[in-house]
Amino acid sequence: MTDLSRRTLLGASAAAAVAAPLATPAMAQPRWPARPVQMLCPWAAGGGTDAVLRMSAILLEKELGQPFNVVNRTGGSGVVGHAAISQAAPDGYTLGMITAEICMLHWQGLTEITYRNYTPLGLMNNDAPGVTVNVNSPYRDVKALAEAIKASRPGQLKASGTGQGGIWHLALAGWLNAMGLKADHVRWVPSNGAAPAMQDLAAGGLDFTTCSIPEARAMLDANRARALAVMAPARVSAFPAIPTLKEAMGLDYNNGAWRGIAGPPGLPAPVAQAMEAALDKVFKSKDYQDFLLSRGFGAVYESAAGFARHLAAADISLGNSMKEAGLAK
Amino acid sequence: MNDMIEAVRLVLAWDVLIAIMASAVYGLVVGSLPGLSATMATALLVPVTFYLSPIAAIATIITASAMAIFSGDIPGCLLRIPGTPASAAYTDEAYAMTRKGQAELALGAGLWFSAIGGIVGTISLVVMAPMLAEMALSFSTYEYFWLAFLGLMCATLVARSSPIKAIASMLLGLLFACIGMENPAGTPRFVFGVTNLLGGIEPIPALVGVFAVSEVMRAMVTAAPPKLPDRKFGSILKGQWGLTKKYQWQMWRGNIVGIIIGVLPGAGADMAAWVSYAMSKKWSKEPEKFGTGHVEGLVEAGASNNASLASGWVPALLFGIPGDTITAIAIGVLYMKGLNPGPTLFTERASSMYALYIIFVLANIIMIPLGIAMIRLASRILRAPRSSVMPVIILLCAVGAFATGANLFSVFLVGVFGCVGYVMERNGYPVAALVLGIVMGSMVEQNFITSLIKSDGNPLPFIERPVSAVLASLTLGALLWPAGVWVFNRMQRRRAAA
Amino acid sequence: MQLSDRITGLFLAGLGLAAAWGGSRLPAVPGQDVGPAAFPMLIGGGLILCGVMIAFGIGHSFEVPEEAEDERHSSAYGLRALLPPGLLLFYALAVDHLGFMLTAAFIVASAALALGAKPKLAVPLAIGAPIFVHAVFAKLLRVPLADGILPAFW
Numbered sequence: 005m006t007d008l009s010r011r012t013l014l015g016a017s018a019a020a021a022v023a024a025p026l027a028t029p030a031m032a033q034p035r036w037p038a039r040p041v042q043m044l045c046p047w048a049a050g051g052g053t054d055a056v057l058r059m060s061a062i063l064l065e066k067e068l069g070q071p072f073n074v075v076n077r078t079g080g081s082g083v084v085g086h087a088a089i090s091q092a093a094p095d096g097y098t099l100g101m102i103t104a105e106i107c108m109l110h111w112q113g114l115t116e117i118t119y120r121n122y123t124p125l126g127l128m129n130n131d132a133p134g135v136t137v138n139v140n141s142p143y144r145d146v147k148a149l150a151e152a153i154k155a156s157r158p159g160q161l162k163a164s165g166t167g168q169g170g171i172w173h174l175a176l177a178g179w180l181n182a183m184g185l186k187a188d189h190v191r192w193v194p195s196n197g198a199a200p201a202m203q204d205l206a207a208g209g210l211d212f213t214t215c216s217i218p219e220a221r222a223m224l225d226a227n228r229a230r231a232l233a234v235m236a237p238a239r240v241s242a243f244p245a246i247p248t249l250k251e252a253m254g255l256d257y258n259n260g261a262w263r264g265i266a267g268p269p270g271l272p273a274p275v276a277q278a279m280e281a282a283l284d285k286v287f288k289s290k291d292y293q294d295f296l297l298s299r300g301f302g303a304v305y306e307s308a309a310g311f312a313r314h315l316a317a318a319d320i321s322l323g324n325s326m327k328e329a330g331l332a333k
Numbered sequence: 334m335n336d337m338i339e340a341v342r343l344v345l346a347w348d349v350l351i352a353i354m355a356s357a358v359y360g361l362v363v364g365s366l367p368g369l370s371a372t373m374a375t376a377l378l379v380p381v382t383f384y385l386s387p388i389a390a391i392a393t394i395i396t397a398s399a400m401a402i403f404s405g406d407i408p409g410c411l412l413r414i415p416g417t418p419a420s421a422a423y424t425d426e427a428y429a430m431t432r433k434g435q436a437e438l439a440l441g442a443g444l445w446f447s448a449i450g451g452i453v454g455t456i457s458l459v460v461m462a463p464m465l466a467e468m469a470l471s472f473s474t475y476e477y478f479w480l481a482f483l484g485l486m487c488a489t490l491v492a493r494s495s496p497i498k499a500i501a502s503m504l505l506g507l508l509f510a511c512i513g514m515e516n517p518a519g520t521p522r523f524v525f526g527v528t529n530l531l532g533g534i535e536p537i538p539a540l541v542g543v544f545a546v547s548e549v550m551r552a553m554v555t556a557a558p559p560k561l562p563d564r565k566f567g568s569i570l571k572g573q574w575g576l577t578k579k580y581q582w583q584m585w586r587g588n589i590v591g592i593i594i595g596v597l598p599g600a601g602a603d604m605a606a607w608v609s610y611a612m613s614k615k616w617s618k619e620p621e622k623f624g625t626g627h628v629e630g631l632v633e634a635g636a637s638n639n640a641s642l643a644s645g646w647v648p649a650l651l652f653g654i655p656g657d658t659i660t661a662i663a664i665g666v667l668y669m670k671g672l673n674p675g676p677t678l679f680t681e682r683a684s685s686m687y688a689l690y691i692i693f694v695l696a697n698i699i700m701i702p703l704g705i706a707m708i709r710l711a712s713r714i715l716r717a718p719r720s721s722v723m724p725v726i727i728l729l730c731a732v733g734a735f736a737t738g739a740n741l742f743s744v745f746l747v748g749v750f751g752c753v754g755y756v757m758e759r760n761g762y763p764v765a766a767l768v769l770g771i772v773m774g775s776m777v778e779q780n781f782i783t784s785l786i787k788s789d790g791n792p793l794p795f796i797e798r799p800v801s802a803v804l805a806s807l808t809l810g811a812l813l814w815p816a817g818v819w820v821f822n823r824m825q826r827r828r829a830a831a
Numbered sequence: 832m833q834l835s836d837r838i839t840g841l842f843l844a845g846l847g848l849a850a851a852w853g854g855s856r857l858p859a860v861p862g863q864d865v866g867p868a869a870f871p872m873l874i875g876g877g878l879i880l881c882g883v884m885i886a887f888g889i890g891h892s893f894e895v896p897e898e899a900e901d902e903r904h905s906s907a908y909g910l911r912a913l914l915p916p917g918l919l920l921f922y923a924l925a926v927d928h929l930g931f932m933l934t935a936a937f938i939v940a941s942a943a944l945a946l947g948a949k950p951k952l953a954v955p956l957a958i959g960a961p962i963f964v965h966a967v968f969a970k971l972l973r974v975p976l977a978d979g980i981l982p983a984f985w
Binding site: 557 | 858920942
Binding site: 078083162164193225 | 782
C-alpha cells in the first residue's frame with residue numbers, strides 16, 4: 005500500500021511537470037481537468053470493457069489528479085453508450101471507451117454514428133479471437149479442424165462465441181474466407197456472449213468457438229476445452245503455448261476486439277494533448293501491464309494518431325468481412 | 334487444516350471485517366430502495382473493490398448481494414413495491430399479510446428463511462461444488478429451453494385470477510421482451526425508430542412501473558385506508574421456530590430447488606423464487622389460502638431465493654461462467670484481484686476458497702440482527718401518513734430507474750409501465766405474470782431459437798438427450814395435468830346431472 | 832379504468848395480430864433458417880388465442896372480484912390517476928434543464944398536495960426528500976444526477 009501511494013505521488017508530480025508548459029498559453033482558462041471527468045462505458049459493469057476502462061480510469065486519476073468516474077451507459081448492443089460519447093458536450097468532461105463495434109454497427113444500419121464522430125485519444129487493448137474445441141473433440145490441432153470443416157457439408161458444423169454479426173462471428177467468417185470457403189459454411193449459433201457459448205461447448209452442443217482466449221480461459225484451466233490457435237500476428241504473451249494461425253496452418257488472418265478511449269468530436273487541443281500524454285503513461289505503468297497480464301488481455305497500444313489510423317483501417321476491413329458474410333445492409 | 338486456519342486468519346483481518354459490516358449495511362439500504370436491485374447494489378460496489386484487498390473485495394460483493402436480496406422483500410411487504418425481480422413472485426402475498434396486520438411475521442419469515450437458505454446453499458457449495466458443476470455443464474440450450482418453459486408456466490400458478498388472463502399477461506410480458514435487438518438474430522424488432530428501445534425493455538423499470546407507480550396511481554383515486562391500529566411492532570423472530578417446524582418439508586424443498594436452479598447459469602435467483610412459490614402452492618394442503626396473506630409460500634420462496642444465490646457461485650468459481658448478473662460482476666472482480674476462476678482456485682488457493690465460504694456463512698448470520706434493525710426502521714413507514722410516503726416513492730422510482738443505465742428514457746418507461754400495470758390490475762390481469770414474461774423472455778427465445786438452429790429445425794434433439802427428455806416429460810405433464818383434471822371434473826358433473 | 836372482458840380480450844387479440852403481422856415482416860437473417868420472426872409470431876398467435884377466450888368469458892369463474900372503485904366522485908376524478916406517470920414524464924423532460932433539486936422538489940410537492948397533505952407537511956417534505964435522495968444516490972452511489980440551475984450545495 006505504501007508503495008502504491010509513493011508511486012501515486014511520483015506520477016502526479018510528473019504529470020504536473022509535463023502539463024505545466026502545455027497549459028501556459030491557455031492561462032485564462034483553468035487547467036483541464038478542473039473537476040471530475042465522466043467516463044462512459046457502453047457495456048455492462050463486470051465485463052471486459054468495463055474492467056479495462058475502470059483500470060484506466062483509476063490510473064488516469066493518479067496521473068491527472070481529478071476523479072475519473074466510470075458510468076455504464078448500456079443497451080442496444082453498445083449503440084446507446086457509443087452515441088452518448090459522441091454526442092456529449094466537447095468540454096473534456098465526458099469521455100468514454102469505444103470498442104470494435106463502432107466500426108460494425110453502422111454497416112448493419114443500426115446507427116448513423118461512425119468512427120469519424122469521435123476524437124480518438126488512445127487504443128488501450130486488443131484481444132485476438134481463438135479457436136477452441138471441447139476437450140473430448142477429435143480435432144487435436146487447428147489443421148485437423150480445418151480439414152474437417154472443408155470436408156463437411158455447408159451448415160453441418162456449428163460454432164458460436166457471441167451474437168449474430170458480432171466480432172467473433174466475423175472472425176469465423178474471415179477465417180473461412182481465408183480458407184477459400186463461404187462465410188456461412190459453418191453455421192453460426194448466436195449466443196449472449198462468450199460465457200454461454202463456452203458453457204454450450206462444454207455441454208457438447210457446439211463443434212468449436214471463436215471467442216478470445218481470455219474469455220475461454222476458465223474452461224481451459226478446468227480442462228473442459230482445448231485452444232487450438234489464436235488469430236493474431238504473434239502469440240499472446242499470457243498464453244505462450246497457443247500457436248497463431250500462421251504458425252499452425254500458414255494462414256495470415258488476424259482480427260480482434262479492440263478497445264480505446266475517445267471523446268466527442270471537436271475536443272479542445274489542450275484536453276486531447278493532456279489525455280494522450282496521460283494515456284501513454286497509464287499504458288506503460290506497471291499497474292496496467294500487470295492487470296492486462298493477470299486477465300490475459302492483449303497488450304496493444306496506439307497513440308491518438310495511431311488509433312485514428314487503426315479506426316480507419318478497421319472500419320474498412322470489418323465492413324468488407326461483414327459484406328462477405330452477408331451481414332451488412 | 335492449515336488452509337482452514339489460514340482462511341480464518343484472512344477473514345478476521347480488520348479490513349475484511351469492516352468491509353463485511355459496511356457492505357452489509359450498504360446492501361440492506363440499497364436493496365430496500367424501490368427501483369434498486371441486488372444487481373445494482375453489486376455493480377455500484379465494483380469501483381470500491383479496486384481499493385480493497387482480494388478477500389475484502391469479494392467479501393463486499395458476497396455480503397452486499399445477500400443482504401440486498403433479502404431487503405428487497407421489505408418494500409415489497411410494506412408498500413407492495415418489490416425491490417428485486419425475485420421478490421416480485423411473492424410481493425402480493427407479503428403485502429396481503431401486512432394488510433392483515435402481520436407485517437412482522439411476513440418480514441421475519443423472509444429474514445429467517447433467507448438466512449437458512451443462504452447457509453444451506455453455502456454448505457452445498459462446500460460439499461458438492463464439483464458435482465453441482467458437473468450437472469450445470471450437462472445443460473445445453475435444449476435443456477435450458479425446457480427449464481425456461483417450466484418457469485413460464487409458474488405464471489398460471491402464482492396468480493389469483495383466471496389462468497387464461499395470467500397466460501395472456503405472461504405473453505404480453507414476452508412480447509415486451511421482444512422489443513429491441515437483444516435477440517438471437519440481432520435484428521431490431523418493434524423499436525419504431527427509437528434508439529433507446531434498441532436495448533430492449535429492462536426488467537427493473539417494468540417492475541417498478543407495474544408495481545410501485547401503479548400503486549401510487551391507485552392511491553390518487555382511493556381514499557386513504559384506515560390507519561393500522563397503532564400497536565407495538567411485535568417480536569420479529571418470535572414464531573419463526575414454530576414455522577420452521579411446521580413447514581420443515583417446504584423449507585427443505587425450497588432450499589433444494591434453489592440450489593439446483595441457482596447452479597444453472599442464466600436461470601439464477603430470479604427464477605428460483607418463482608418456481609418455489611408456485612411449487613409451494615401446487616402441493617400445499619391449503620392452496621386456497623395463497624394470495625390472501627398466507628406465510629407458507631414465503632417460507633419456501635424465501636429459502637429458495639438465498640440458496641440459489643450461494644449455489645450460483647459454483648459455475649462462476651469453477652468455470653468462470655456467471656450464474657446470474659451478480660456473479661457476472663463478481664467474476665470480473667475475481668479476475669481483477671488475481672483470483673482467477675478455475676479448479677486451481679480450489680486446490681492451489683484453498684485458503685482463499687475457505688475464506689470465501691466463511692464469509693458466506695458470516696454474511697448470513699449477521700443478516701439476522703442487521704435485518705431486524707432494518708425491519709424495525711422500515712416499518713415506521715406504516716405509521717407515516719400516505720401523503721408523505723407516496724411522493725417520495727415517485728421520486729425514488731424516477732431516480733432508481735435512471736440509475737439502472739444513466740438514461741432518462743428509463744424514467745419515461747417507468748411511467749408507461751405504471752399505466753399498463755394500473756389498467757391490468759383493474760381488469761383482473763396479474764401484473765406479476767407480466768414481470769415473469771419480461772424477465773424470462775430473452776432466455777426462452779435465446780434457447781428456443783439457438784436450439785432450432787443447432788438441430789437444423791429437427792425437433793428430435795429437444796427430447797433425445799437424457800436430461801432434456803426428463804424436463805420435456807415434466808413440462809408435458811404439468812401442461813396436461815390441469816386439462817385432465819378439468820375434463821375429469823366436467824365428466825363427473827355431467828354424470829351427477831344425468 | 833374498469834373495462835369489460837370483451838374489450839380487453841379483443842384488444843389483446845388485436846395486439847397479438849399486430850405482433851404476428853409485424854413479426855412476419857421482419858427480414859430473414861442470411862445463413863440462418865430460423866430468424867427474428869419466429870418468436871413474435873408464436874407469441875402473437877398465443878395472444879390471439881387467449882384474447883378470444885377472454886372475450887368469450889372462458890375462465891372467468893376463477894376470478895376473485897376486484898374491490899370497487901371509489902364511486903363518490905365524478906369521472907374526472909379518475910384522471911387524477913394520471914398524475915404519477917405525468918410527474919415521471921416531467922422528470923424525464925425537465926431534469927437536465929432545471930437540475931435534480933428543483934425537479935425533485937416540484938414532484939414531491941405536487942404529489943403530496945394532490946394526496947391531501949397540508950402545506951405544513953408538503954413544504955418540508957419537498958425540501959427534505961430531494962436532499963436525502965441526492966445524498967444517497969449522487970454521493971453514496973455516484974449516480975450522475977443533473978445539476979441544472981440549482982446544483983446541490985455540497
